Structure formats: structure tokens, C-alpha cells
Amino acid sequence: MTERTLRGKVAIAGIGETIYYKHGQSPDAEFKLALQAILAACEDAGIDPREVDGFASYGGDRSDAPRLAAALGVHELRFSNMHWGGGGGGVAAAVANAGAAVHSGMANCVIAFRSLAQGQFARYGRANSLASVSGDDAFLAPYGLMSPAQRFAMKITRFMTDHDIRHEALRAIAMASYHHAQTNPRAVMYGRPLTEAKYDASRWIIEPFHRLFDCCQENDGAGAVLVVPADRAKDLPHKPVYLLGAAQGGHHRSAAPVHNAPDYASAHFKTVARNMWEMAKLGPKDVDIVQAYENFTGGVLLSLVEHGFVDPSTANDVLSLDNLKFDTGKMPMNTSGGNLAECYMHGLEMVNENVRQLRGTASNQVADPQVAAVLGGPMVTPVSSLVLGTEATL
Numbered sequence: 001m002t003e004r005t006l007r008g009k010v011a012i013a014g015i016g017e018t019i020y021y022k023h024g025q026s027p028d029a030e031f032k033l034a035l036q037a038i039l040a041a042c043e044d045a046g047i048d049p050r051e052v053d054g055f056a057s058y059g060g061d062r063s064d065a066p067r068l069a070a071a072l073g074v075h076e077l078r079f080s081n082m083h084w085g086g087g088g089g090g091v092a093a094a095v096a097n098a099g100a101a102v103h104s105g106m107a108n109c110v111i112a113f114r115s116l117a118q119g120q121f122a123r124y125g126r127a128n129s130l131a132s133v134s135g136d137d138a139f140l141a142p143y144g145l146m147s148p149a150q151r152f153a154m155k156i157t158r159f160m161t162d163h164d165i166r167h168e169a170l171r172a173i174a175m176a177s178y179h180h181a182q183t184n185p186r187a188v189m190y191g192r193p194l195t196e197a198k199y200d201a202s203r204w205i206i207e208p209f210h211r212l213f214d215c216c217q218e219n220d221g222a223g224a225v226l227v228v229p230a231d232r233a234k235d236l237p238h239k240p241v242y243l244l245g246a247a248q249g250g251h252h253r254s255a256a257p258v259h260n261a262p263d264y265a266s267a268h269f270k271t272v273a274r275n276m277w278e279m280a281k282l283g284p285k286d287v288d289i290v291q292a293y294e295n296f297t298g299g300v301l302l303s304l305v306e307h308g309f310v311d312p313s314t315a316n317d318v319l320s321l322d323n324l325k326f327d328t329g330k331m332p333m334n335t336s337g338g339n340l341a342e343c344y345m346h347g348l349e350m351v352n353e354n355v356r357q358l359r360g361t362a363s364n365q366v367a368d369p370q371v372a373a374v375l376g377g378p379m380v381t382p383v384s385s386l387v388l389g390t391e392a393t394l
Helices: 030-045 065-072 091-104 136-143 148-163 167-181 196-201 270-280 297-306 312-318 348-359
Strands: 010-017 054-058 079-083 110-116 204-206 219-229 241-249 289-292 371-375 383-389
Touching: 010 030, 010 091, 010 348, 030 065, 030 110, 030 219, 054 065, 054 091, 065 079, 079 091, 091 110, 091 219, 091 241, 091 348, 091 371, 091 383, 110 348, 148 204, 148 297, 148 312, 167 196, 167 297, 167 312, 219 348, 241 270, 241 348, 270 383, 289 297, 289 348, 297 312, 297 371, 348 371, 348 383
Parallel strands: 054 079, 054 110, 289 371
Antiparallel strands: 010 219, 010 241, 110 219, 241 383, 371 383
């Protein structure tokens, strides 16, 4: 039987992004931002935008494929895809779905993207006042449990308590992102360094989360990656970055309602991570760089554990600022600033950063990386992750 896999079959040939803005400060509409990022990815790849024949996105992106195709003058739209779920749980899935379309022959040149203009539309993830609620909210809202921060804090507190993980581990995750943002001119938090004293003095949002520093930003902007067959990528301007492994979904009853999942204190990656490593034929020890989606620093902790990068028993020691820095760390992480300090583009900016790292063009360049992982938005369902690599890894 022929092996079914995406490993080495497709490559990211182009990346693009807009200027990243604070919430409500983009001068352009969301759809225009999406077009800007897509055009930039096409230019980066040296491909005429009219050759694009597919689009994949996630998180309910409002910039729909037929409208994008018309605006770009696409010759033929062959593939359009939206991954279920909110936030960044689908960031890796969108790239993988684009790759699956290319490898299967359904399309030849597919854009995976995310666009947000939260000034034009409502804030993403905001706890809204509604006349009626249903599903989970019918059980949770009467008790004031409405925002993602409130819902996720309970799971993270349980995990940290069970494993005696100190708050300093979360602080190190935030510090690493802000540290890297200071040498990345694209980052919204560029020029706004974070010290331990500033972090510790900040007000609580909900324990264990401090103010801005444990919680993702709210931003406007867009990002895009262009996926093509592996053999075509070799003829394009940049060093190809290959998809080695990808997975999406959730483990048994991870979407059980009303905080009633049997594995409660989880980011929902346990089977997803296993499937991703199996496709990649690699493990966490083979990875040179990690981009871990931060909706909240506690979610990064759970995500790193479930992907095998960190053992809970040693988390207090492993999760230190020095160990996460791009130049001194054993596990360089969120090297452009991540969701906390570069931009909250629901993780798409993390895919772009890994492509830059593997090309050797990043602002905070890790020495000679070959394998890079993107861990998607934790604690929603479904979630997704991917592994990217250079030609030497094939």
C-alpha cells in the first residue's frame, strides 16, 4: 500500500503580511488587508496572483474565497476551505488543508491566510451581551464565566496545581516573546520592553494571568502563505520550506460541554501531536525552533507538555528566559514576538516566522535551523499543529 502522507510533498514558496496594527487602528478594511497580504506572498514567491487557484482559512475569516478570487483576477477558483473552530486552533490546519489540496491535484497554487480588522468589526473573543444563550453558554454565562480568559484559566490553574508549576514559568514565556519583539521592527510591541518587575507589578486579569503580559494582543492586519507542489518550489526565488508533518482534531471527548471533558486540564493536543510526529517521522528533540501559539501563557505551557517539548516535572527549570532566547536557548521559542508581542494574527504570523527562520532571513535568526514547529491555538477544539523543514530534512 502506498504511504499516505504530506511529508515533503508540498512547500511554502511565499509569505506575506501587512503592517500589524493595534486593535482599531488599521486605515484599511479587513478585505483589503487580506488582499495586501496575499499579493505580498505572491510577490515573494515570484508567482502571478492570477495563478492562485485556492484559498484556505480558519476562525470564521470573513474574506471569502470567491470574492478574493474575483478581486485578484484569478483565472480559475478550484479550492476553497474554512476550518471549523474559533481563534487560532486552525492555523496549522489551514496550511495543511492547502497542502492537501495541492498534493491531491484539486488545486495547484493555494493561499492559506488570516485577516482581521477588529476596528471595522467587533473585538474577537469578546464576551458579548445577548438576549439568549445556548450550548455551553447556557450553563456558564449565568455564573459570569464568559470570556476565553475565564474559561481557560480554570484548566491551567488545575494543571499548574497538579504539577507544582510556579508562576515564574508563565512569566518566562511572556518575557521571551517581549524580548524577541525588541529586535523585530514588525512587532507591535517593538520598543516596549518588558522587565520582571513590570510583569510582577501588573494587575490581574484572572489568576493566573497578569494584565497584557499573559494575554494575547488585539490587532488588525493579515498574513498569508503560498503553498505549491514540492517540485515546483525548487524553481522559485526562495529556498523552499517543506511541510513535514501536520495534524488537526482533538482527543477523546475534548469537546465535551460545560467543562465536563474527562481530560479536563488539557490543551487538546495529545493525539494531534502524536499524529503530527508520526507523519513528520521526527520528534520534539529534532526541532530547532518552536512557535507556540499564545492566547494565554498558560496555554503555551500545556501545549509544550502535550507535544513532548517539556515534562511537567521539569517545567519550572526548563521554562526560563535564557532557555527560550533565539541565541542562547536550548528551545528557541516565539522568535518574532509571537501573539503576545509581535501580532495576534491568530498564529499565521508564526508560520511566516518559521519560514523566515528556515530561509535564514529572520530578525532573530537561530543558527542553522533545519526543523521548525508551529503549535496552534491551545484549549479550543479542534486544534492543529505542523512541522516544517529544509530540503536537508527530506
